[in-house]
Amino acid sequence: MVEQVAQMVVHGEAWTIKDLFVLPNEYVYWSIQIVLYPYMTGLVAGAFVLSSLYHVFNVEKLKEIARYALVFSFALLPVAMMPLMLHLMQPFRGINVLMTPHFTSAISAFGIVFMTYAFIVAAEIWFVYRKFIVESIYRLTEKQDCTRLERLLLPIYKVISLGAMDISDKALNSDHKAIKFLAALGIPVACFLHGYAGFIFGSVKANALWMTPLMPVIFICSAVVSGIALCIVSYYLFMEIRKWAAKRGKNWLLPDALAQGGTAIPVEQLRSIQEHEVKITSKYLLIFMTAALTLEILDMIFRGYTAVKSWDALRMVIYEHDFMKIFVYQYGIGNFLPFLMLLLPGLTTRRAVIASSLVLFGVFMMRWNVVIGGQAFSLTFAGFMEYSMPIIPHDIETFKEGLGGMLSVIVTPFIIFYFLNMIFPAFMTDNESH
Amino acid sequence: MKNHVWRPLFVVIVIVIGILVFRAFYVPSDFGVQERGYTFGYHRLSNEQEWKDYPAKHKGNDYCNECHDDKIEELESAQHGIIPCENCHGAAFDHPNDPEKLTIDRSRGLCLRCHAELIMPSSGRNDIPGIDPVEHNKGEECSECHNPHNPSLEDM
């Protein structure tokens, strides 16, 4: 007999609290990382849809935030995969999803859909920034006293340009057509990417809370809501940082300015852009919020009215165990309060940003209540489980599935964005219309 | 000159071809759709044989009988004759080679698995003589009074 007690870890035991009759193998197997996974893909999809509103439907007012949303969506992309990799027990075998996809499983599509989507976003960025890239190549080649960063950027731009140096009006015109096509193609793919994340849950017939055909639709709507909200909040924050940095000449906080070798951003202009974009965007936020809320409440009413076998257990979870999380945090603070804040007349930028932050929190709570709430009751319907998130990790497992893993996932997109912004200045303004 | 529009597509095609080539070498050759179809039988075929070759630890009374036939014959008619040898004597593994000697579980807890008194109407448990583990000679091993193979005190 082999003694392997030392390295033996029952996955889930560290953070699951069982109550009453729970089967021996039941634990909260899907914890914080699986809460973050649909949350992050939702942000990716939502940010992309926001940028497409401008490119496809020619909503001119969204011009500035659209470019930012596109680049930020690209920065979020690798992070949508991160929770999955952190969650896998065998992360190095994650490639198997691409190698031997079993298409009867909702997860199997992830590799392919995710890559398709990544290609579309990357190609769209390429077309949007092609003119800038070519101009930068010319500018940096001619420049005599290049900084170290500029010497690094030049070969990057040369590779990224793929040798397409033609920036005649005709060539740029075909770029615009390509952008429009990709943005239009991207909307269904983004919706599919996220809708199928909803399908992953909705198709689990063993789980009474998850199994509903509404799940993908609810996920898409809340994805767009959270994506737009994140764009508003982060756009505002980045603009604040930029204003602050522009005033004090702290160039390292303005990576795009750094890349171009100068600040040249007037503070007043930043302020007017910020106010205008944030207010307009929050109107769209309101529209998508209405759709998301309607569906979620419909789902809840339907479950209570039909009251099938599982309802007794679900009711216990919804109205007793998770009452605070669902009705106070998710619906109250996360939905109705920002709804009112956005509807009341005289919307200021600051109020829109606070409302958007609450929306972000609300959507996060919704993901939490779906993923963790779905595991809050036993398959026996006679017992309950509670997830107590590990705060202080004592091994790699409690780090990944606890606060540490959560913070790493949340921080990473901003780090990626910082560097991406050097190559593709997301806040660049040009006078041409697309 | 419109051809630059297709360049991202060429990059994508190269990446996809690269993945397919990698796949050809990465995926075991016997991986595929087997008897139960794509939904239930998509797997690496040689894994079935790997599971068939998984080492067995319990060998059963017949295996014990190969050497200990004297004991088995005597004990099969005893009160506890229905209990397989390995339940108390431990799994055989490769005994007598490895382990040379089996570790017998003589603990009170082992006996209590059946003989702790529970009220279980409509279950076979009710037909087994039971004791209250808290009251009945607490702290002592059952085998001090009872012969584990033939535990009735009258027969001793």
Next chain:
Amino acid sequence: MPQSAQSQPGGYVIMKRRDFLKNTAVFVAGASVSVAALDFIDPKELLAANPELKWGFLVDTYKCVGCGFCVKACKTESDIPFEANVTRTWVERYVIKRDGDVVMDCPKGARDGYTTKLLDENRSGMVEVPDEEIAQAFFVPKLCNHCTTPACVQVCPVGATYQTADGVVLVDWTWCIGCGYCIMGCPYGVRFFHPVERVADKCTFCYHRISKGGNTACAQACPFGARQIGNLKDPNDPVAQAIMTQRVGILRDEYGTKPNVYYIGLNKEVR
């Protein structure tokens, strides 16, 4: 071979062509794997050609006394550490009171059997049901149902879990990515992450034993014959006969998974 080819004049050219052919063959073979993956074989056709074996299981809940020897034997047989709170098979206790209330428990999967009248309700503590309030009480052993249409296999994204032609659901430990989707997909809670291998694990019906004509470790360890494995396709098999001639039930048929573990003495309280 390469040496002799090189020693002859002109042999080099021949070898090069051979190498080329060989390489092409490797590439074509490799590419055909990906094509083969998309080929759909009609399962009915193959089952019709091979109809003689389908494993099934019979549990007699009247006979079970809750000793937990099956759980202990299973843990040893399948290398699940005894101390780990996961198990491929377990035994549940149901106590139905005269007022209709049901109290259930399953401490540590019953690996140590049931040795006390107190019921372990996890966070709610130990609960005692007074003897005179008990209307009926019984044990229900559980294991993987090796369903005919297993939900766990359907949801595996990489083909790491599958069903063999004789109906046993297995996990390929070398291919499982550990996403946990199968654990979520199983309506019976039989799956878990192996504490040492760190992949999904479950009951195999002791495939290594039954495919060599042996008995499962749990059935062999049961002194009372409460567990039996058999071939559902063989009309002379005791399990097949019992299922045919007696009133047996299955667990949670509402999920449409068509379980192959049958129970004698199941009643509505059993979850």
